[in-house]
Amino acid sequence: MRHSFTAVIEKNATFDGDFETEPYECAWASEARWFIHVAELEGDGASLSARVQVSPDGLFWCDQGSAFETISGPGMYSLAVRDFGGWLRLDCGLDGEDSRLRLMIYLVLKE
Amino acid sequence: MSHAAADIRLSRFNPLPRILAFDDFDDGLHGWCELVGNHNGDLNELQPVFKDMRPAQLSTCTYFDLGTHGAVDGTYSMKLATRPRKFHQAVAIKRLTSAADGLVQFEAWFTYKAEQTFGGDDTGARAWDGNYHPSEAHFGSFTLWNDICEGTEPRDRYHAALRYENTNEEGEFTQRWLYKTGLHPTTRMLREGFDSNQNDVHVAKPDMWAPIPGGDQQLCFNEVPTKVNWHYLRWLFDLSTRRNTELQVNDLTMDLREIPVLRFDDGYWGINRLLNLCMDVRTTSNVRNFLYLDSVVISADW
Numbered sequence: 001m002r003h004s005f006t007a008v009i010e011k012n013a014t015f016d017g018d019f020e021t022e023p024y025e026c027a028w029a030s031e032a033r034w035f036i037h038v039a040e041l042e043g044d045g046a047s048l049s050a051r052v053q054v055s056p057d058g059l060f061w062c063d064q065g066s067a068f069e070t071i072s073g074p075g076m077y078s079l080a081v082r083d084f085g086g087w088l089r090l091d092c093g094l095d096g097e098d099s100r101l102r103l104m105i106y107l108v109l110k111e
Numbered sequence: 112m113s114h115a116a117a118d119i120r121l122s123r124f125n126p127l128p129r130i131l132a133f134d135d136f137d138d139g140l141h142g143w144c145e146l147v148g149n150h151n152g153d154l155n156e157l158q159p160v161f162k163d164m165r166p167a168q169l170s171t172c173t174y175f176d177l178g179t180h181g182a183v184d185g186t187y188s189m190k191l192a193t194r195p196r197k198f199h200q201a202v203a204i205k206r207l208t209s210a211a212d213g214l215v216q217f218e219a220w221f222t223y224k225a226e227q228t229f230g231g232d233d234t235g236a237r238a239w240d241g242n243y244h245p246s247e248a249h250f251g252s253f254t255l256w257n258d259i260c261e262g263t264e265p266r267d268r269y270h271a272a273l274r275y276e277n278t279n280e281e282g283e284f285t286q287r288w289l290y291k292t293g294l295h296p297t298t299r300m301l302r303e304g305f306d307s308n309q310n311d312v313h314v315a316k317p318d319m320w321a322p323i324p325g326g327d328q329q330l331c332f333n334e335v336p337t338k339v340n341w342h343y344l345r346w347l348f349d350l351s352t353r354r355n356t357e358l359q360v361n362d363l364t365m366d367l368r369e370i371p372v373l374r375f376d377d378g379y380w381g382i383n384r385l386l387n388l389c390m391d392v393r394t395t396s397n398v399r400n401f402l403y404l405d406s407v408v409i410s411a412d413w
Contacts, residue, residue, distance in 0.1 A: 003139055007166035011147075012154035022194060025168040028187060057175035059227060086173055 003028070003111045009090075010105040012039070018093045021105060023058040027086035029109035034090065036068065036077045036105050043099030047072045048092060052079070055087040063091070120184070124218045125345060126410035131207065131215075134407040136169060137185035141407075143167050146202040146312070146389065149298035158301040160309040164391075165201040167191055170403060174337035175227060183220050183341045183405040191402045193394045195226070198251075198280075198310040201402075202391040208384040209259075211413035212351040217255065217388055218408045222339040223277075223330075225249035226399035246336040248284065251395035252276045253402045254313065255346055258295075258387035259353070266374040268382070270295045271348055271355050272313050273323070273367075275330070278395045280317045288326030288358065290370050293319030297375075311393065323370065328363050341405055350386075 009021045026032060036050060048071040052064040068079050081088070094101055115121040120135065134141035148161025170190035172180035182188040191201040209215070225246045233245035256272035274289040293314040294300075296307045307315035314320065331340040347356040348367075353374065355367035388409060392402035 005140060005169070007168070008145065009166070011163060012157070013163075022165070022192070024166070025170045025173075025190065027171045027173070028169050057173060059175055086171060 005029075005109050007107045007109070008104065009107050010103060012102065012104060015092075015094055015101045016099065020053070020061075020092065021090045023055065023087050023089055024107055025058070025086060026084060026088050026107070026109050029111045030082065031110040032081045032084060032088060033108045034068075034079045034081065034105070035108065036071065036103055038071060038074045038077070038101065038103045040100065040102040041071070041073055044097040046094070046096035046099035046101070048094055048101060050079075050090045050092045052081050052084070053089050053091050054084050055089070056085065058087045061089065061091070121408070123183075123220065123343070124408045126218065126408050127214055127216050127412045128410070129413065130408060130410045132205070132407070132409040134189075134205075134409075135185070136189040136404065136406060137182070137187045140167055140169065140189060141205075143189055143203045143205050143390075146204045158298055158309065160296070160301075160307070160312055161298065163194070163199075164312075165192060165194070167203045172339055172403060176337050180337075180339050182403075188403040188405045191390060191392045193392055193400045195394075195397050195399045197395060197397050198393065200310075200312055200391055200393040202312060202389060204387055204389045205409075207386040207388070207409075209350055209386040209411075210384075213411060213413040214347060214349050214356065215386070216410045217346045218410075219344045220341045220405040221344055222341050222403045223250060223253055223332075223392065224336050224339060224401045224403070225394075225396070226401065227336045228398055242334060244335045247332045248278055248282060249394070249396045249398040250277045250332070250400050251393045252278075253390070253392045255344070256313065256389045256391075257348065258385060258389065259350065260379055260382040260385035262383050263378045263380055265376055265378045268379050268385075269353055269372050269374040270313070271372045273346065273355070273358055274313075274320060275328075275360075276320070280395060282395050286327065286329050288323040288328060288360075288365060289320040290323055290355075290367075291319055292321050292371075292373075294373050294375065312391065323358075323365050323367065325363075326365055328360060330360075339403065
């Protein structure tokens with residue numbers, strides 16, 4: 001039986017600017033899949049970017065190399081990641097004028 | 112020889128005759144999940160205190176200066192982590208029901224830390240002196256608690272909660288064990304307008320905690336935020352008396368039989384024989400606080 005765990009990284013959270021998700025430990029897993037469920041994305045030219053970041057210690061971060069395609073409306077979006085070491089987070093940018101975002105972010109880990 | 116002493120993995124515990132759960136976090140989270148408040152499917156209905164209690168993590172205890180610390184045995188422990196925001200609280204829950212009234216015991220090997228910070232401005236008595244490290248003052252508290260409901264009648268439901276308060280709301284060292292003197296504000300109570308600060312899942316106001324007699328205790332923080340020493344904890348409570356029995360943490364054992372446990376005057380529907388066990392960590396600074404559990408044993412005398 002394979003091990004799996006789904007973590008709700010952001011729960012119905014609202015943002016009006018850039019943000020990073022909380023550090024999440026994932027050393028035990030060899031596969032990860034992010035889900036971003038955008039409930040609301042409002043504002044003139046509003047769009048969300050999300051890059052995967054990794055870290056050796058949960059303190060200092062760099063880009064892993066994967067990124068979501070630019071998100072410009074409500075819906076479910078997903079991105080698979082491998083070879084990520086011990087920690088994962090998303091570095092998210094909210095563009096547009098007076099933009100506002102409400103979403104869920106899930107991290108599904110599997111070994 | 113007891114059944115636990117004969118098993119090398121259990122011999123560091125002292126369980127009651129029936130082991131309900133042996134949760135070694137080297138092989139998963141064993142049903143410890145994030146606590147979420149009640150809602151009708153619309154998460155906007157979540158009360159503020161229940162909105163964001165964070166998912167538990169399988170941690171390697173890895174730090175920037177020494178790498179992976181690991182756990183008592185194996186590599187992994189369960190980690191609860193707050194956000195870096197004053198009074199944020201991370202809560203994990205394990206949901207069971209009880210087959211009889213009687214004793215229930217929760218045992219754990221645990222440790223706790225505040226996240227490493229850099230370039231702090233702590234001065235005077237709070238400054239690093241080669242032994243004392245200001246990180247210790249960044250840690251707020253951790254709490255073990257239950258949620259018990261025998262049936263649907265008034266006064267069938269209660270929570271016992273025991274808190275290790277390292278620093279108080281003002282961030283001052285107190286390093287003592289507390290019990291709560293106020294009811295846990297439930298979602299129904301909060302929807303009905305119950306007056307609560309909504310920054311502590313256990314109580315409405317910060318003065319609703321009282322010291323446990325003989326409960327002063329300095330734990331082994333070990334000087335810096337990247338050294339972890341594991342502590343033994345054993346909490347015994349009695350479903351037949353609706354009271355705590357005792358709490359042992361290393362060499363300190365507190366008799367809790369006279370400590371009051373408040374019951375709800377109202378009845379609650381659909382949670383007959385509820386036996387929930389919970390752990391949480393709450394920061395009193397703008398620094399992430401972590402509670403780690405290497406392993407847990409839940410046992411009963413029924």
